Amino acid sequence: MSPRRPAFERRAFGAKQILPQSRITSVEVEMIPEEQNKALEAWQASARYWDKYRVVIAQMFAPLTSGLVEEARIGPGQEVLDIGGGSGEPSLTISGIVGPTGSVMYTDPVAGMVESAQAEAGRRGLTNIHFRQCSADDLPFVDRTFDVAVSRLSAMFFADPVTGVREALRVIRDDGSVSFVVWGAKEVNPFFSTITDVIDRFVEVPQQDPDAPDPFRFAVPGKLAGILENAGAKIVIERRLNFQIKAAISFEQFWQLRTEMSDSLRTKMAGLAPAQILTIKQAVADAARRYFVGGTMSFPAEALIVSGGKSARR
Numbered sequence: 001m002s003p004r005r006p007a008f009e010r011r012a013f014g015a016k017q018i019l020p021q022s023r024i025t026s027v028e029v030e031m032i033p034e035e036q037n038k039a040l041e042a043w044q045a046s047a048r049y050w051d052k053y054r055v056v057i058a059q060m061f062a063p064l065t066s067g068l069v070e071e072a073r074i075g076p077g078q079e080v081l082d083i084g085g086g087s088g089e090p091s092l093t094i095s096g097i098v099g100p101t102g103s104v105m106y107t108d109p110v111a112g113m114v115e116s117a118q119a120e121a122g123r124r125g126l127t128n129i130h131f132r133q134c135s136a137d138d139l140p141f142v143d144r145t146f147d148v149a150v151s152r153l154s155a156m157f158f159a160d161p162v163t164g165v166r167e168a169l170r171v172i173r174d175d176g177s178v179s180f181v182v183w184g185a186k187e188v189n190p191f192f193s194t195i196t197d198v199i200d201r202f203v204e205v206p207q208q209d210p211d212a213p214d215p216f217r218f219a220v221p222g223k224l225a226g227i228l229e230n231a232g233a234k235i236v237i238e239r240r241l242n243f244q245i246k247a248a249i250s251f252e253q254f255w256q257l258r259t260e261m262s263d264s265l266r267t268k269m270a271g272l273a274p275a276q277i278l279t280i281k282q283a284v285a286d287a288a289r290r291y292f293v294g295g296t297m298s299f300p301a302e303a304l305i306v307s308g309g310k311s312a313r314r
């Protein structure tokens, strides 16, 4: 178990909530292949920035990894599947937790992400992580291969979430579990909204399908839990996780990181004149001032951890 136990834990992890059937709704639709290719191309374009900012990303989202590890009860000797591992988290952290008697199978459909994560594992000399380039909805593993499947901030981008969860359930053992961490509502995640609220006043934002891939696709409580239920998961549990997105960076560094890492921000900024960008940046700096104190960035944040078992024996 990681020695870093987040201070938010007691406050954040309230009573277990087993969702009643009545809240289970899913109108999820599968993305058409052309849309899926475009989405993966966007992630490929983002991969170099996720690599560039890997140290800060690891710090900012460490509480999510801790929450996931705790929820999935990951320990030494386990065989863990990571779905949508991006530049390497939570695989790299879990590699240390499962130790030499365990293993991690990192997966991501985007070549640039796989290369970035694999290179980092090599630099760290980790030998218990294996890498496969694949999508959540078509996992190239035989049934019952892993003890646990986890996914940090990726489920909201699955082309077909029900199939993705069903695949995760298929490849875990009968007493195994799946755990997904996703963002809570945009309104309680100023790390995102301080920029998008301002920029969206300058850029026409087309009406978005709430079921389309997006960081906040599963922000509504019960939505991802409903997908787990539809995919056949048992004992579905949803927890709210309140934490601080913290790192020793300035506003200037935050602005650069956010506007480089996000494909949607890169696209929006590309359509703006330099003077408009300066105006937006100043407005964001004013709105974000209270989150930058004494050389440290600290945004309040909210995520949901949604878990389920393959059988009711979890």
Ligand SMILES: C[S@@+](CC[C@H](N)C(=O)[O-])C[C@H]1O[C@@H](n2cnc3c(N)ncnc32)[C@H](O)[C@@H]1O
Pocket: 043, 057, 061, 083, 084, 085, 086, 087, 088, 089, 090, 108, 109, 110, 113, 134, 135, 136, 137, 151, 152, 153, 154, 157, 158, 159, 160
């Ligand atoms: C926000 S990043 C999260 C990466 C990493 N898990 C982390 O927390 O730092 C989302 C990841 O989901 C991946 N992704 C996109 N579509 C996917 C799919 N259909 N199946 C699995 N992963 C997918 C992207 O390539 C990207 O690496």
